[in-house]
Amino acid sequence: MKITYTTADGVPQPVETEPGMSLMEAxxxxxxxxxxxExxxxxxxxxxxxxxxxxxxDTFDEPAPEESSLLEFLDGVEPNSRLSCQLLLRPDHDGLCVRTPASQG
Ligand code: FES
Incomplete structure (x- = not known):
């Protein structure tokens, strides 16, 4: 399955990965x-x-309270922000596209 991580500068980074791992692990x-x-x-x-x-x-479950409370204090949070370690990839996520922020943490 293919996932594309596009940098804040607009550079697409497509990867081939397997369902069952998290979006962060991939x-x-x-x-x-x-x-x-980290x-x-x-x-x-x-x-x-x-x-x-x-x-x-909508293809992922709502964030758990631990994830929500971390997101609350992050710079640059948007309504579509998530922590990728909390997102488990399923076969129907083939073709998923995400953006990475300009900086992390
Ligand atoms: S890897 Fe640390 S919160 Fe996701």
Missing amino acids: AVLNGVDGIVA CGGGCSCATCHVYLDQGWC
Whole structure:
């Protein structure tokens, strides 16, 4: 399945990955720029922030309270902001497009 992470400068970074991993893991394994993931997926660092492209927001569950409270204090948060370590990829996420913020954390 294909996921595209587009940088804040508009550079698309397409990767091939497998369902079952998180959107953060798929980025880190493929050396995507713009995802730091300092805490390794523990939902405590907020350096895996992404913006989901329009149309994809409803394909993931609502953020859990831990994710929401981290997002609350992040710079540059938008309604489509999520922490990518909390987003598990399913087969129907093939073609997913997200943007990474200009800086993380
Ligand atoms: S990797 Fe740390 S919050 Fe997502």
